[in-house]
Amino acid sequence: MTYAPIEIAPSILASDFSRLGEELRKIEQGGADVVHVDVMDGHFVPNITIGIPVVASLRQATRLPLDVHLMIDRPERYIEEFVRAGADRVLVHQEATPHLDRALSMVREFGAQAGAVINPSTPVVMLTDVLDKVDTVLVMSVNPGFGGQKFIPIAYTKIRQLAEWRARYNAGYRIAVDGGVDLENIAELAHAGANTFIAGTSIFHAPDAAEATRELKTAASNAVRQRV
Numbered sequence: 195m196t197y198a199p200i201e202i203a204p205s206i207l208a209s210d211f212s213r214l215g216e217e218l219r220k221i222e223q224g225g226a227d228v229v230h231v232d233v234m235d236g237h238f239v240p241n242i243t244i245g246i247p248v249v250a251s252l253r254q255a256t257r258l259p260l261d262v263h264l265m266i267d268r269p270e271r272y273i274e275e276f277v278r279a280g281a282d283r284v285l286v287h288q289e290a291t292p293h294l295d296r297a298l299s300m301v302r303e304f305g306a307q308a309g310a311v312i313n314p315s316t317p318v319v320m321l322t323d324v325l326d327k328v329d330t331v332l333v334m335s336v337n338p339g340f341g342g343q344k345f346i347p348i349a350y351t352k353i354r355q356l357a358e359w360r361a362r363y364n365a366g367y368r369i370a371v372d373g374g375v376d377l378e379n380i381a382e383l384a385h386a387g388a389n390t391f392i393a394g395t396s397i398f399h400a401p402d403a404a405e406a407t408r409e410l411k412t413a414a415s416n417a418v419r420q421r422v
Contacts, residue, residue, distance in 0.1 A: 357369060376410075
């Protein structure tokens, strides 16, 4: 079996927004593959972050794909606007809409890759009926809303289950993990089957964000080679 390449997706939620252009250049130098953008509405999660204008500005500031994670209630209301602003991928929560199938279909119709997200308390079986409509499944390994939280180990079990289904049905979706990802757990996450790693604090709060990005990518890539 072949595996999709490892992706490191630094989460700008942990960056210094007063120097965002510089922060983007650092992760680009470190070999980041994707920029992860957390959009929070203060309702679905207990925090408010950024919106459509910032995504549009990011699109002008980097050539890296933008991975826009909608932690908002009824995300289908804003999917088209985020894609038009420059989102290459749009990730929506299973818990945020009663019409997940429709929301994922909308993402693809507007020309972006679609991703489904599950919170730590949501079982992966909730996604079985939409796995044919996703390019990415994102497993939250913290409760969404704030950076710097402690990793919740149930994520390993979920990733292994998703990897088993991916292999069994020869599916093409990526398995992403977000929350508490660092050098201590990234190899085990890669062994479990994850191939997109979203990291905020462990990159942007490190002394050198570029080096932190490189180290995470090397550790995950080495783990995948050992798995094969």
